[in-house]
Amino acid sequence: MTNFDLESYERVMASVLIAPDPIVALDALDADERALLEPIDHDGLRMAALLVARLRFERLMHGSARAGEWFESDPRAFTQAFKRYHASVPPLSTFPLDEARAFEAWVTSDGAPRSPA
Amino acid sequence: MIALAFTLQPEERYLELTAPLHELVDVFEICPETTWRSDGAGRLIPNGFHAMFLARATELDKRCIAHGVAFSLGSARPDPARRAQWLERIREDRATFGFEWYTDHLGATEIDGQSLVLPLPLPHVDAAAERVRASLSALQSVVPDVGFENSVFYAQKGNPLDEPDFIASCLSVPRSHLLLDLHNVWMTAANAGFDPERYIERLPLERVIEIHISGGNVSDPAWLPSGRAMRLDSHDTAVHEDVWALAERWIPRCPNLRALTLERMEGTVEEDDVALLREELRRARKLVSA
Numbered sequence: 001m002t003n004f005d006l007e008s009y010e011r012v013m014a015s016v017l018i019a020p021d022p023i024v025a026l027d028a029l030d031a032d033e034r035a036l037l038e039p040i041d042h043d044g045l046r047m048a049a050l051l052v053a054r055l056r057f058e059r060l061m062h063g064s065a066r067a068g069e070w071f072e073s074d075p076r077a078f079t080q081a082f083k084r085y086h087a088s089v090p091p092l093s094t095f096p097l098d099e100a101r102a103f104e105a106w107v108t109s110d111g112a113p114r115s116p117a
Numbered sequence: 118m119i120a121l122a123f124t125l126q127p128e129e130r131y132l133e134l135t136a137p138l139h140e141l142v143d144v145f146e147i148c149p150e151t152t153w154r155s156d157g158a159g160r161l162i163p164n165g166f167h168a169m170f171l172a173r174a175t176e177l178d179k180r181c182i183a184h185g186v187a188f189s190l191g192s193a194r195p196d197p198a199r200r201a202q203w204l205e206r207i208r209e210d211r212a213t214f215g216f217e218w219y220t221d222h223l224g225a226t227e228i229d230g231q232s233l234v235l236p237l238p239l240p241h242v243d244a245a246a247e248r249v250r251a252s253l254s255a256l257q258s259v260v261p262d263v264g265f266e267n268s269v270f271y272a273q274k275g276n277p278l279d280e281p282d283f284i285a286s287c288l289s290v291p292r293s294h295l296l297l298d299l300h301n302v303w304m305t306a307a308n309a310g311f312d313p314e315r316y317i318e319r320l321p322l323e324r325v326i327e328i329h330i331s332g333g334n335v336s337d338p339a340w341l342p343s344g345r346a347m348r349l350d351s352h353d354t355a356v357h358e359d360v361w362a363l364a365e366r367w368i369p370r371c372p373n374l375r376a377l378t379l380e381r382m383e384g385t386v387e388e389d390d391v392a393l394l395r396e397e398l399r400r401a402r403k404l405v406s407a
Contacts, residue, residue, distance in 0.1 A: 004242040006193040013237050014228040037274060043345050044272030044308065048235060050340060051271070055234045062127075094187050094232040095154050 009036045020087050022049040053086050060103050063096030067103060081107075119368070119405035120144045120376040121398065122182065122327075125173065127151040127166040128383035132173070134391055135381075139173065141398045144180045144217075146378050149210050150187055159198070161206040171213060182327070182376060183207070183216040183260070184296065189227035190252040190265055191239045196230060200255060208259045217375075218262035218326060220296040223249070223284065224270070238270040241283040249287040257292065264294030264326055269301045269350040277309050281319035294326035297371070299363045300356070300380075304333055304348035313359075317367055325371040330364055330401065331380035332356045353385035355393055361400070368404055377405050 012033045019025030022045045026034065060067050060082070071078040085106050093099040122144035125132065139145070152167035174181055188203060189195060207219065224236025239245040249265070256263040267284065270277075288295060297320065299313075306313040332354035338344045356379070368374060379401055381394065 004240055004244055006240070006242070006244045006248065009240055010193050010225055010228045010237065014231055014233060017233060017235075017237070018231070040274055041272045041309070043341050043343055043347065044270075046341055047271040047336065047347050052233050052235050059234070091231050091233060094150065094227075094234065097154050 005036065008033070012036050016045065017049045017052050018086070018091060019049070020083070022046055052091070053083075056086060056091055056099065057082060059093065059096045059099040061096075063098070063100030064103060067100065119374050120180070121402050121405055122146045122376045122378035123398065124148075124184075124378065124380050125170050126381070126383035127164075129169075131381075131383045131386050132169065134386050134388060135394065136173075137391065138394055138398060139177055139179070141395070141402070142179070144182055144376055144378075145170070145174050146182050146184050146376075146380075147214065147216075149183050149185050149207060149216075149219075152210070153206060159202065161202050167210075167213075174214065181214040181216055182378075183210070183214070183219040184266070184378075185219070185221040186236075187226045187232065187234055188221040188252065188256065189225050190221050190223065190249045191225035191237070191245055192227050192252070193225070193244075193248060194229075195227065195252070199227065204255065204259050207256070211260050216260055218264065218294065219256055219260040220264045220266055220294070220327065221256075222268045223265045223287070224268045236268040236270075238268075238273040239283070241275055241279050243286075246283060246286040250290050250293075253287075253290050253293045257290070262292050262294060262326070264288070264296055264324075266296040266298045266329065267301055267320075268298075269305055271308065271347065273309075277305060278311055278316055278319070281316060281321075285321045285324075288321060288324050293324070294373075295321065295324045296327045296329060297322075297325045297367070298329040298331075299360050299367070300329065300331045300333055300352075301350060303357065303360050303363060304350060307348045313363060314366075317363070322367070322371050323373055325374055327376045327378060328364065328368060328371065328374060329378050329380050330356050330360055330397075332360075351385075352380050352382035356397055364401075364404055369407075377401055 016022045016025045120143040123142045124146045153161045154164040156162045222236045253263050302313045331352045333349050333351045336347045338346045
């Protein structure tokens with residue numbers, strides 16, 4: 001594997017891990033892209049994707065009291081909103097306050113759900 | 118002498134509850150980026166925990182080591198501006214905390230500007246090892262002794278027992294070290310179905326500067342359509358007896374080991390846990406004093 005395309009590997013792996021269903025995303029790859037990742041444990045891939053989302057959720061909870069209040073008051077609605085946010089907004093933030101700003105911007109954008117606050 | 122270390126975490130309740138334990142250790146391990154925030158203008162500046170951690174270390178005269186998550190050692194094409202920001206912040210923090218060494222995680226967390234935070238597994242190829250070596254060299258411009266932890270990978274291309282050779286290749290840079298996380302080895306072995314001893318015996322043990330021990334939970338079977346439960350790197354339970362056994366067996370075989378660290382995650386410590394953590398630190402002290 002001396003000519004392994006590292007950049008493509010990382011891009012494809014990241015795209016699968018932030019997809020709503022990583023296995024559906026894996027299956028949708030073309031053969032060359034799929035060969036970059038496989039063979040790979042599908043359960044492990046799903047678990048990694050869950051943890052990527054969970055870490056983002058935690059960043060948001062640490063950065064936004066408003067999001068925390070929404071989650072506390074209506075966990076089902078908040079969870080649905082967070083899933084839509086995670087699926088539609090790339091994870092560009094490493095720090096909680098930046099994640100909070102990105103979430104607030106998404107909430108106030110057209111078509112996004114409104115928090116009760 | 119091998120130092121005993123404990124993690125400081127960015128949560129007031131955690132710091133309050135674990136405060137009586139801090140005198141029992143020699144060193145505090147700090148995740149630098151948990152003490153930062155961005156100022157919105159491209160600079161990383163200290164958040165409130167920066168001063169709290171520094172006050173605790175100063176008050177108790179503790180040494181500090183750094184263990185980050187998101188420097189992204191394995192990124193194929195790291196963002197130069199981000200790298201420069203991080204190195205500047207780490208330089209300032211090293212001057213403040215006196216970090217004796219700086220480790221991060223094997224893997225890539227930053228890809229095309231996206232921050233996944235969970236380290237992505239690297240393929241065991243020369244190009245990936247070269248990226249890790251280049252990143253370690255960049256870190257050495259700020260902290261001379263650097264390294265990485267063997268990460269948990271829930272899904273990995275290739276044979277996990279090939280990883281030790283890849284790690285050795287990544288660590289060919291002088292003064293680059295391995296942080297051997299025994300819980301990570303043990304739980305990855307459980308998830309992937311291999312013998313953790315076979316993995317550890319293949320590692321470059323002379324490069325181990327620090328060992329991590331921690332506990333971890335098992336995932337809810339409802340999380341996966343297959344109903345499978347997987348071991349997690351959650352740092353939220355007692356250290357498993359199997360991990361203690363690995364520590365007892367392998368600590369004497371790491372000739373350049375400088376610290377044994379008990380890790381615990383914020384949000385996982387209640388009053389009832391403090392006695393357990395005290396006992397774990399006592400047991401860990403015995404291991405490094407043996």
